[in-house]
Amino acid sequence: MKIIYILFILFTTNATAQVATSSELFKTLKSNDSLLFDVAFNRCDPSPLHLLIREDLEFYHDQGGIQHSKKEFMEVMKKNICGSPDFVSRRELVAGSLKVFPLYDNGTLYGAIQMGSHRFFESRNGAMETPGSTALFTHLWLLNEGHWQLARVLSYDHKAP
Secondary structure, eight states, X not given: OHHHHHHHHHHHSOGGGOOOTTSHHHHHHHHHHHIIIIIIITSOOOTTHHHHEEEEEEEEETTTEEEOSHHHHHHHIIIIISSOTTEEEEEEEOTTXXXXXXXXXXXXXXXXXXEEEEEEEEEEXXXXXXXXXXXXEEEEEXXXXXXXXXXXXXXXXXXXX
16 A cells, blocks of 8 residues: 555656666666566566565566566566567666656665656567557665665556557
């Protein structure tokens, strides 16, 4: 319920809390986005996920349902995204769409909301890559002992090309 409240506050307030793209927070979370998608998703290398994702991850997808843990998420990645050499999916962040909003508790940074748009491309049986869906995403990152970990994911508004 807290995530819904946080997102409600975020969407109903002025966006001036967004950090600059030159800030350390923005750069760090953009780098994490790259590890999640360019490495884990696009190359099917799950190694960065072990450190970047919390055990209690919740992933809400408007077409694929809910995953209630890191374990479930990893199984879906292995089975659906990286499970067949006959189907390859690639994700691309839409340039300029990434936004980061810091979260504070009495002046202490404890988390951040990262939002953006991404598009997907698909290739079947070695054929040329074709456009897949575009979608929006919202990630809740929590700072844990100096390390950013993905706690909640909303993947929504998927649209066909």
